[in-house]
Amino acid sequence: MTTSSDSSSTDSGHTQRTEPTLSDSIADEKLERPENQKVLDEIDYPDGGxxxxxxxxxxxxxxxxxFGIWNSVGVFQAYLSENQLSRYSEGDISWIFSVFSFLFFFCGVQIGPIFDAYGLKPLVIPGSIGFVLSIILFSLGNEYYQFFLSFSILGGISCSLVFTPSIAATNQWFNVRRGLATGIAxxxxxxxxxxxxxxxxxxxxKVGFGWTLRIVAFICLVTSTLAVLCLRTRFPPNKASGATIDLSAFKDRRFAATACATFMIEWALQIPQTYFTSFALYKGVDTTFAYQMIAILNGASVFGRWLPGYVADRFGRFNTMIATIFMCAVFSLSLWMVSSALDGTKTGLMIAYLVCFGFASGSGISLTPVCLAQISDMREYGKRYGTTFSFASLGTLTGVPxxxxxxxxxxGRYDGLIAYCGSCYIVCFMFLILARGFGGGWALRKVY
Structure with a gap:
């Protein structure tokens, strides 16, 4: 184990710490025996500094x-449906944002392995440029195909170039506190x-749709620049991993069940994000407040991404995911369903749902990469991450349409839509139970 003297000498620059490398035989043993993996990872990972x-x-x-833009698609869909694309149906407009979400995750099939082989700078820098450019072009659009090409295609691919490496890089620096670190990120x-x-x-x-999006693009330019300056990898490139999808990973029952659970999360997660503003308008909520409801959901999600990560490091990543996904199903089939079934606006019920669901659904973003890291060799984490989300991207493509x-x-009634959303979370809950059982056993008190 690294001693305090080792750490101090490294920090002062007198001793250069070599990059951790493990033999293939040890890596294989780690995958079979997670208890050994935990001991080795605690030695190798900084977990702070x-x-x-x-x-x-x-x-x-x-x-x-x-991800901020991804979380805001409901506002863009509602605005376009009332203005530039008012002659199109909600289902037609939803394809713009579904394809964006699909490419956001599907491109990980190549981006993850490229990250393993070449690092993050060749991905994050062009991704940041393309992402900012896509918002600027989106602000200039008036026709359906213009929004589709700028936001769906260019925006989706560019966001994936930024998102996938940023998650993978964080996991290289943390193990014991990985849930907390990823949750904060x-x-x-x-x-x-x-x-x-x-x-x-x-x-x-005040300034119109076009200049509003250009202001958003400038904010994204600043944050993307900071990301490029701060993100770095810790492990050397692993070109032997190859830039291909890892279908053999599905032979691992833990991985297969986790990937299926991730698919179900993506099938359901964007339904409230995309349709709740329209739902609120349908129920008679004031237009200004209806557009702000997504902000309430995302505000609750901030705590739902950080706090479950902190809890997961102590009580188990899969255990925490199982609990929060079950909550998503319960809140959707109770609070949202009741607010839809009852006559009148029922603003209080809507806000209660947004807060509760926003908090519970946050772990679907923050803990999914952590759970994947727990069952993966970190030298090929990018490949497994890309494999999982390329599969799950089919859920993002089809769920909203x-x-x-x-x-x-x-x-125009929302009861069936809500039931569909809740049912997806129930199936996800079942897959997570299987993944936990395959990986950590079936004992209820097991921390996994």
């Missing part, structure tokens, strides 16, 4: 822009999801 926390800050900045997306909807609603009447089709089939 200026460099490690600066990486967390860089990841936070990257998340504020990329992902709160950046929650903050962005609070700031951008409020900003959009406040600025559009399916919800829109259900909404259309019910002539």
């Amino acid at each position: 200026i460099k490690a926390w600066s990486v967390v800050f860089g990841s936070w900045c990257a998340m504020l822009g990329s 992902t709160t950046g997306g929650g903050f962005g999801g609070v700031i951008f909807p409020i900003l959009v609603r406040a600025l559009i009447p 399916i919800a829109g089709a259900i909404l259309k089939a019910q002539n």
Whole structure:
């Protein structure tokens, strides 16, 4: 184990600490025996220090822009449906944001392995440039194809170039406190999801849609620059890992169950994000407040990303995920369903749902990468991460349009959409129980 004298000599610059490398045989043994992995990782991972926390800050900045925009798509959809794209149905408009979300995650199939092989700078720098450019082009659009090309295609690919490496880099610096570190980093997306909807609603009447988005683009330019300056990797490039999807990972029952759970999360997560503003308008909520409701959900999500990460490091990452996903199902099928079924506005019930669901759903963002890291060899984490989210991206592509089709089939009633959302979380809950059982056993008191 690293002694205090070792740490002090490293910090003072007298002794250069070599990058940790483990033989393939030890790595294989670690994957089979997580208890041994924990001991070895506690030796190798800094789990703190200026460099490690600066990486967390860089990841936070990257998340504020990329994931902040992802968390705000409901506001953009509601605005476009009432203005430039008013002649299109909600289902048609939803494809703009579904394809954005699909590419956001699907591109990880190559970005993750490239990160393993070449590091993060070749990904984050062009991704940041493309992301800012996509928002500027989005601000100039008037036609459906213009919004689709600028936001869905360019924006989705560019955000993936920023998001995937920022998550993977954080996991290289933390193990024991990985849940806390990743939770703090992902709160950046929650903050962005609070700031951008409020900003959009406040600025559009004053400067118009175009200049509002250009202001958003400038904010993303600043945060992306900080991300590029602060993010760094700790392990040397592993070019032997290859830039391909790792289908063999599905032979690992833990990984297969976790990947299926992630798919179900992505199938459901964006339904409230995308449709709650429209739902509030449908129920008669004031337009200004309806646009601010997504900010309430994302504000609660900030705490839901940080606090479960802190708890997960003590009581188990999978245990915490199981509890919070179960809460998502319960809140959707109770608070949201009741507010939809009852006549009248029922603003109190809506706010209660936004706060409760926002908090519970935050772990779906912050703990999913941590759970994947727990069952993976970190030298190939990027590949496994990319494999998982390329699979889950099919959920982001189809989840919102399916919800829109259900909404259309019910002539604008939201009961079926809400039931679909809650059911996805129930299935996710079941897959997580399987993953925990395969990896840590079936004892209820097991910390896993």
